Amino acid sequence: MHVALHLLIALGANLGAQPIDIGSRRELFLDRLLIDKLTNARLELQRPGEVGPVHKFDKPWEGAFSGYSTLIHDDGVYRLYYRGVPNSGKDGRSGEVTCYAESRDGIHWTRPNLGLHEVYGTKDNNVILDMPPFTHNFAPFLDKKPGVPANERFKAIGGTGRTGLAAFASADGIHWRKMREEPILPPGPARYDSQNLAFYSEHEGRYICYFRTFRRIGSQNYRWISRTTSADFLNWSPPEEMSFGGAPPEHLYTNQTSPYFRAPHIRVSIAARFFPGRQVIDDSEARAINVDPQYYKDISDAVLFTTRGGTTYDRTFLDAFIRPGLGLENWVSRTNYPAWNVIQTGPSEMSLYVNKNYGQPTAQLVRFTMRLDGFASLHAGAEGGELITKPIRFQGSTLDLNFATSAGGSVRVELQDESGKPIPGYSLADARELIGDQISRAARWTAGVDVHSLAGKTIRLRFVLKDADLFSFRFFRPVD
Numbered sequence: 001m002h003v004a005l006h007l008l009i010a011l012g013a014n015l016g017a018q019p020i021d022i023g024s025r026r027e028l029f030l031d032r033l034l035i036d037k038l039t040n041a042r043l044e045l046q047r048p049g050e051v052g053p054v055h056k057f058d059k060p061w062e063g064a065f066s067g068y069s070t071l072i073h074d075d076g077v078y079r080l081y082y083r084g085v086p087n088s089g090k091d092g093r094s095g096e097v098t099c100y101a102e103s104r105d106g107i108h109w110t111r112p113n114l115g116l117h118e119v120y121g122t123k124d125n126n127v128i129l130d131m132p133p134f135t136h137n138f139a140p141f142l143d144k145k146p147g148v149p150a151n152e153r154f155k156a157i158g159g160t161g162r163t164g165l166a167a168f169a170s171a172d173g174i175h176w177r178k179m180r181e182e183p184i185l186p187p188g189p190a191r192y193d194s195q196n197l198a199f200y201s202e203h204e205g206r207y208i209c210y211f212r213t214f215r216r217i218g219s220q221n222y223r224w225i226s227r228t229t230s231a232d233f234l235n236w237s238p239p240e241e242m243s244f245g246g247a248p249p250e251h252l253y254t255n256q257t258s259p260y261f262r263a264p265h266i267r268v269s270i271a272a273r274f275f276p277g278r279q280v281i282d283d284s285e286a287r288a289i290n291v292d293p294q295y296y297k298d299i300s301d302a303v304l305f306t307t308r309g310g311t312t313y314d315r316t317f318l319d320a321f322i323r324p325g326l327g328l329e330n331w332v333s334r335t336n337y338p339a340w341n342v343i344q345t346g347p348s349e350m351s352l353y354v355n356k357n358y359g360q361p362t363a364q365l366v367r368f369t370m371r372l373d374g375f376a377s378l379h380a381g382a383e384g385g386e387l388i389t390k391p392i393r394f395q396g397s398t399l400d401l402n403f404a405t406s407a408g409g410s411v412r413v414e415l416q417d418e419s420g421k422p423i424p425g426y427s428l429a430d431a432r433e434l435i436g437d438q439i440s441r442a443a444r445w446t447a448g449v450d451v452h453s454l455a456g457k458t459i460r461l462r463f464v465l466k467d468a469d470l471f472s473f474r475f476f477r478p479v480d
Contacts, residue, residue, distance in 0.1 A: 041385030092133020
């Protein structure tokens with residue numbers, strides 16, 4: 001009786017609140033926006049599996065300090081951009097070039113001989129830009145703004161605190177030009193010392209730029225993230241610092257924020273978390289792996305956080321998303337930096353990429369894989385658990401789920417009215433058990449899968465799990 005009363009009070013607190021209109025968007029379990037109540041269940045961070053190296057930075061113009069990689073999937077062509085520079089030195093120095101590789105599957109990569117720039121005495125190379133300091137952190141993107149001119153289909157930003165950030169454009173992603181001489185974001189000594197990035201947000205209807213700043217908290221100056229927006233990519237709003245709610249401050253070296261391709265209203269950041277002065281290997285171990293003498297006094301890994309727009313990041317998960325891993329070579333300064341963007345590489349698979357072995361002759365790009373939508377899950381163990389959403393509205397006629405169960409596990413879905421009362425025909429007693437491991441499967445009740453009569457109405461979802469993970473859900477109308 002006490003539990004039932006507590007549940008009624010919790011549900012009643014949301015009565016009269018404006019329902020969240022999710023339309024036919026796919027929703028992932030990366031934050032608590034839609035969650036009203038969790039019982040014996042939790043949001044659980046998933047971790048990518050390392051597959052192995054896909055690209056070694058072993059050309060004379062690449063080398064140990066190659067980095068700041070970007071992946072773009074462009075109509076069947078996978079494009080890889082990265083800084084090439086063999087020796088350590090000042091940011092933006094001569095010798096920093098932007099290199100390019102291509103793939104048809106995101107797994108096997110080739111360097112085209114482009115003949116655009118002479119480096120190390122030859123034009124027989126894959127260099128697309130030789131324009132320091134902008135090649136220090138050149139970060140391209142495929143512009144998805146409606147009506148973008150064909151000769152601006154690709155855009156990029158690059159620059160240092162000395163120069164500010166400059167804007168570039170390209171028709172083919174290979175031949176680049178400056179859009180104007182003056183920077184789009186002004187110089188500043190405490191800015192841009194990272195892989196800054198921009199993209200067009202279909203969700204906000206504007207270009208968004210996330211870039212490096214610093215923020216002093218107490219006696220420490222933290223590597224931080226700020227953002228600015230633009231309607232035309234050339235004129236930008238005053239920058240604003242991002243906030244992380246109540247999460248403890250940490251050094252975030254790169255932010256790698258991008259719209260998730262299956263749910264672009266959610267931006268996923270797989271960021272490099274940096275621990276300055278936290279040393280793992282000693283001098284003799286550093287010599288054994290031949291790491292540059294300046295680059296083994298710090299360590300780093302990768303963390304996952306998200307934003308749905310505005311100036312707030314959500315850090316539901318504070319644990320590492322990608323740990324450094326086995327081998328001394330993974331415990332040196334500025335290694336384990338994720339590339340920008342996650343791409344689909346199979347019917348049920350997506351890939352992300354990490355720069356490894358920084359400052360070493362073995363510098364390389366390593367591929368990691370996950371199931372689609374598999375950043376995190378709603379998880380319940382063998383004893384069973386459940387989640388009840390806040391009031392929502394949807395569009396569509398079918399509820400599609402991405403889930404995995406054990407042989408003895410299951411997922412069931414109950415549809416409730418705004419007050420939490422089961423809707424006749426869609427109660428838990430009517431719900432069919434979903435058992436298996438599928439990227440896409442319709443929730444089903446005794447009467448079938450059709451829920452179109454509830455579209456546009458205010459409802460709640462009750463997910464009941466046993467030894468199972470639910471990765472995402474969405475309402476949609478199947479194509480006849």
